[in-house]
Amino acid sequence: MPVYVDVGRCVACHGCEMACSVSHQGRSGVFVQVVDDLVGVSMICRHCQDAPCIRVCYAGALQQEGTEVVLDETLCTGCGLCQAACPFGLISGGTRPFKCDLCPGLQTPLCVTTCPSGALSDGPFQAVAGHFRALAAQKLARSGVRR
Amino acid sequence: MRLPGLPGATAAVPEVMSVSDESDRSMVATICPYCACGCGFYLEVERGQARRIIPRSDHPVNQGALCPKGWASLEMIHHPERLKWPLRRTADGWERLSWQQALQILADNLRRIGDTRGPDALGFLSSTKCTNEENYLIQKLARTMGCANVDSCARLCHASTVVGLRRSMGSCSVTNPLSDLANSRCILVIGSNFAENHPILARWVLQAKEAGATLIVADPRRTPTAWLADQHLPLRPGTDVALLNGMVRHILDQGLHDRDFVQRRTTGLEQLRSSLADFSLARAERITGVSAGELARAARAYASSPASAVVYGMGVTQHASGTAGVEAVANLALLCGQLGRPGTGILPMRGQNNVQGACDMGAMTEFYPGYRLPEDPRTVQVFGAAWGSTCLPARKGLTSMEMMDAALFGTLKAMYIVGEDPICSHPDQSRTRQALQSLDFLAVQDIFMTETAEMADLVLPAACWAEKEGTFTSAERRVQRIYRATDPPGEAREDLWIVSNLARTLGLNFPYTDASSVFQEICRRVTIYKGLVDLGDFGGFWPCLEPGKWNEILHQDCFPTEGGLARFLPATYCPSTQEPGADYPLLLTTGRKVCHFNSGSITRRTPSLLAISDHLVVEMNPEDAAVLEIVEGDRVWVKTVQGSASGYAHVSGSIPAGVVFMPFHFPATNRLTGDARDPISHIPELKAWACQVKKEV
Numbered sequence: 001m002p003v004y005v006d007v008g009r010c011v012a013c014h015g016c017e018m019a020c021s022v023s024h025q026g027r028s029g030v031f032v033q034v035v036d037d038l039v040g041v042s043m044i045c046r047h048c049q050d051a052p053c054i055r056v057c058y059a060g061a062l063q064q065e066g067t068e069v070v071l072d073e074t075l076c077t078g079c080g081l082c083q084a085a086c087p088f089g090l091i092s093g094g095t096r097p098f099k100c101d102l103c104p105g106l107q108t109p110l111c112v113t114t115c116p117s118g119a120l121s122d123g124p125f126q127a128v129a130g131h132f133r134a135l136a137a138q139k140l141a142r143s144g145v146r147r
Numbered sequence: 148m149r150l151p152g153l154p155g156a157t158a159a160v161p162e163v164m165s166v167s168d169e170s171d172r173s174m175v176a177t178i179c180p181y182c183a184c185g186c187g188f189y190l191e192v193e194r195g196q197a198r199r200i201i202p203r204s205d206h207p208v209n210q211g212a213l214c215p216k217g218w219a220s221l222e223m224i225h226h227p228e229r230l231k232w233p234l235r236r237t238a239d240g241w242e243r244l245s246w247q248q249a250l251q252i253l254a255d256n257l258r259r260i261g262d263t264r265g266p267d268a269l270g271f272l273s274s275t276k277c278t279n280e281e282n283y284l285i286q287k288l289a290r291t292m293g294c295a296n297v298d299s300c301a302r303l304c305h306a307s308t309v310v311g312l313r314r315s316m317g318s319c320s321v322t323n324p325l326s327d328l329a330n331s332r333c334i335l336v337i338g339s340n341f342a343e344n345h346p347i348l349a350r351w352v353l354q355a356k357e358a359g360a361t362l363i364v365a366d367p368r369r370t371p372t373a374w375l376a377d378q379h380l381p382l383r384p385g386t387d388v389a390l391l392n393g394m395v396r397h398i399l400d401q402g403l404h405d406r407d408f409v410q411r412r413t414t415g416l417e418q419l420r421s422s423l424a425d426f427s428l429a430r431a432e433r434i435t436g437v438s439a440g441e442l443a444r445a446a447r448a449y450a451s452s453p454a455s456a457v458v459y460g461m462g463v464t465q466h467a468s469g470t471a472g473v474e475a476v477a478n479l480a481l482l483c484g485q486l487g488r489p490g491t492g493i494l495p496m497r498g499q500n501n502v503q504g505a506c507d508m509g510a511m512t513e514f515y516p517g518y519r520l521p522e523d524p525r526t527v528q529v530f531g532a533a534w535g536s537t538c539l540p541a542r543k544g545l546t547s548m549e550m551m552d553a554a555l556f557g558t559l560k561a562m563y564i565v566g567e568d569p570i571c572s573h574p575d576q577s578r579t580r581q582a583l584q585s586l587d588f589l590a591v592q593d594i595f596m597t598e599t600a601e602m603a604d605l606v607l608p609a610a611c612w613a614e615k616e617g618t619f620t621s622a623e624r625r626v627q628r629i630y631r632a633t634d635p636p637g638e639a640r641e642d643l644w645i646v647s648n649l650a651r652t653l654g655l656n657f658p659y660t661d662a663s664s665v666f667q668e669i670c671r672r673v674t675i676y677k678g679l680v681d682l683g684d685f686g687g688f689w690p691c692l693e694p695g696k697w698n699e700i701l702h703q704d705c706f707p708t709e710g711g712l713a714r715f716l717p718a719t720y721c722p723s724t725q726e727p728g729a730d731y732p733l734l735l736t737t738g739r740k741v742c743h744f745n746s747g748s749i750t751r752r753t754p755s756l757l758a759i760s761d762h763l764v765v766e767m768n769p770e771d772a773a774v775l776e777i778v779e780g781d782r783v784w785v786k787t788v789q790g791s792a793s794g795y796a797h798v799s800g801s802i803p804a805g806v807v808f809m810p811f812h813f814p815a816t817n818r819l820t821g822d823a824r825d826p827i828s829h830i831p832e833l834k835a836w837a838c839q840v841k842k843e844v
Contacts, residue, residue: 011342011349011371013741014759018215021755022200037801038374113211114202114218117342117349117375135357142359 001067003100003109004128005042009119012040016111016120020100023110027093029100030111042120044111045069045090045100053082053091053099067124071099174201175632176684178619180223180276180612181216181744183497184208184325184347185621187685188217190613190632197224197613197633207326207685208621214346215742215756222753223611224633228595230608231637241606246638246648252605253563254652256588257292260561266293266540270550270559273299273510274566274642275499278617278629280665281642282501282508283516284657285565288650291536295521295544296559299510300567300745301502302547306828307464308495309506310513311473315481315716317708319518320503322701323456323492324623324688329354330490333452335445336364337476338387338462338834339496342371343741345622348458348496349375355490361452363445365390365437366462367736368766368808369801378445381803382435384736385723385835387463391475392720393431393439394446396423398482403450408484412706415715419478422717434720450483454490461738464495467832468721469825475718482715487703497622498745500612504620507673507689512544517673533672535656546829547573554582561588565642566609570598571746572811574820574831575789592645597748598814608639615641617662618682620689623699626679627686723835724823731787731837733771733807735819738834740764740810747812763794763813767840768804772796775840782843785809787836790818793843807840 012034021028031043047069054062054069061075062082071091078095091099102122103109112120121128172193179186187206191199200221204211223229233249234241244252260268271294273285282299289297301309309319328334328351341348352375356362364376365387373379382390398404399420409416428439435442449455457480463472476493485491497503509516519526527541545553551573553559562583573579583589583602591603594611614635620626635641643662650657659665670676678691691697705711727734742759743750750756765783777783781796785807792815802808809816811833823832 009349009353009375011346011375013343013346013371014215015213015218015346017759018218018755019213022218022221026755037799038369040371040374113204114213116209116212116214116346117353118212138357138359 001122001124002047003044003112003120003122005044006119006121007039007041009117010040010042011117011119013116015114015116016042019110019114023103024098027098029090029098031090042111043088043090046088047100047102052085052087056081056085068102069099071097071101175630176203177613177629177632178500178621178627179213179217180220180500182345183500183502183622184345185500185619185623185625185627186213186217186347187627188213192632195633197221208625209347210350212347212350215759216744216750219750219753219756222755223594223749224613225636226595226752228752229636229639230594230596230606231639232608233638234606236604246640249605249607250649250652253590253607253649256561256590257563258653260587261292261294264560267296267544268558268560269294269296270545270553270562271297272547272562272564272567272569273297273505275299275301275502275505275510276566276612277505277642278501278615278662279504279508279620279626279669280617280662281646282505282510283665283669284643284646284650284659286509286516287534288646288655290515290530290539291534291655292653293538293540295512295540295542296550297510297544298512298547298550299505300499300547300572301506301511302829303465303572303831304461304498304502305464305495306511306546306830307469307473307825309511310828311470312477312493312495313518314714315474315477316702316706316713318701318706319506320701321492321494321623322486323489323494324625324699325494326351327489327492327700328352328456328458328494331355331360331454331456332490333361333448333455334363334458335449335455336362336372336376336458337390338366338464339458339460340366340370340372340738341458341460341496342375344460344498344739345496346741361448363448367803367806378441378448380437380441380445382437384734384806385466385725386435387466387472388468388475388718388720389431389434390437390442391472391479392423392426392718393428393435393442394449395419395475395478395482396426397428397443397446398450399423401447403447404482405484409482413481413713413715419715419717422719449479449485454488455483455485456490456492456494457485458494458496460496461498462834464830465833466835467724467823467825468719469830470827471718471721474716477713478715478718481713487700489700492700500621501619503622503624504618504626507620507675508669512546516669517675530672548824548829548831551579551582554586557585560586562586563590563592564599565592568593568597568599568746568748570602571748571814571817574817574833575822576814576818577790578822592642593748594639595748595752597746607645608637609645610635610639610641614639615643615662617643618666624688625686626676626682626689628682725835725837727805727837731839733805733838733840735785735787735807735809735836735838736834737809737811737816737820740812743810743812745812750812763809763815764797765794765840766797766799766802766808768802768806769798769800770804771807771840772798775842777840777842784841784843785819785838786841787819787821787838789821792816792818807838
């Protein structure tokens, strides 16, 4: 299950990038793109269900495991095809590719827990959608309350 | 290995701050050494090396979150450029000394100059990065030598808060805990870019917003903080007092104020009212550039919400009228009765991890520990008896700004600077440099060879936060313990060890063995810390008179003033002396960026932060850039009457036309700022300087 970003909450502090890189030997799978000097967008592997990176990997280094796309570095040949195939540009590292591994061993990926503004969340699609739905409903409800 | 607040932890281990397992690893609880939020994390230490940071999910301030600077704090600990030995300047370069030699040289020089020129020829700068215990000892050292000239970098950030809030409501700190912002229904942020500088605040502010609160951000720039706002008021730099006065006048005119609160708990409303006689919204609009309609909307939102809080930062304080700015904030909160309840309050966002503590400990020349006034005869009596000293100064000495003046005049002859880099952080760099050059003797104690240390006669290597014990007081008045995780590099020593041994070399009575023996004395001598004997896992708040009993929210029933009432203080708007003109057509404002910190002496040595931002940017509006034929990334020169500096252009719609922004984390920026200062608090004007920008050819 990928990590979701609520761009309305992101303050572009780069905390997620730093946390990821500190916990992954200096390589980060998160990229905070700041658009128009205004909107921070944390770009993190979508763990696509029909992943282009898996389709192009002739070495079988990228595999679908449940809801995750997993990279096995021992099988990787460093050909770079996955990096070209990713529609979001979220596999980095050139001949030593690296992507979000959702922090194995942790209940919640570190980027999610470290985000000061709470802009990142993880969980099943339905749970995340439900959360945003509840927020939107609250907003609508408030607009209907006479002050 | 089980510790509270670790991801996946199953059982809480009370009172355990350091746990080791078989693999020679240990986890040491500590507090982030960067800003004043006071976030908690563990340092994982393996064979004497700090290896990893693990944010504490059970910490009430950060709940497991951490900003990039917090993560990068690991990189300063084992940095190759750390100072490792005492050094003396010689004709052939730096000479390595033993501690005994170094302390003797320092003591001899302080004694020689103190004896021949009098103690007023000495100046001490204490460090807001040091612990409470160390600040207490540094100011004690100065004062027991009879020297009143002891100050810290609080002068540069919130001196106007300390002076202004004390005058209006008797206390000079954040009134409500940071997390209490989540209970607000309206948050007015003025001159604070917390999203970059105190990112953890965004957590609480967004919780409030999610529950329906209105967020109003007044800032000349469209900062990441403004991105979160419901309403952004892009005022001209240096017009905060006019903005607040306009809002206060509108609230009075419309009768939106809290009459009951004003009547029961304040004095001076009529003086305030008459001082604002000519401050119509239309005038505020002309001065600030924010429309009267927007000002009225913000004023109504703040005044009429059931719980409104004001967050302010250096956009308010770092002006030649900084004290008036702070008093204007206080007027607004008092008038609307937005104090003393959950979700209300005034939150001056402090910069350094222990700047609140340094002020509490008397590392400001206006105050002895616990904000006791030197002019009060009881102060000198109490501390004289406690310290066994008969020569304590019964007066305010020189502020750090005045110390530079006195050095230039030749009346200040020696300085002992602990953990501060005035060359980078003080305004008008060439003047600061001249001032420090004209001293007979300069000693600098730091963890790196800073720009100021480069000028010193004697450099002493200090331990960083992870290498010592003690307490830090965060912006929300939370006093928390830190624990020693690793050993300092080479022969570097804790500031507490250095200052105590220096004092003993000088023959002074410093009977302290460790941080806890100093803290015990602090609890005895500083009334607001009296009950903080047991700090537990997450510290305690001051004022605390009995163990375990404190009010997280100040001013619930009365103000700590004589009579218990707060005062309205007319805040006079003074137009900036720095109006852009023909020669200098743009207005320079300085500030901070998320991946750097203050003078940059640490963050400019931190590779992972430099990877995100490694050069001085000059932010300017596309309109101004087009006229000057400047495009993104061009090398540009910025010039003011004080000097010139070069940086790389960042052309951005986030900054209004006519304004240029430069962060002060790089030494060049303060070549441009000048020596205007607030007459009451002596805080320098760092936010509005007329400048010109040219493309480098």
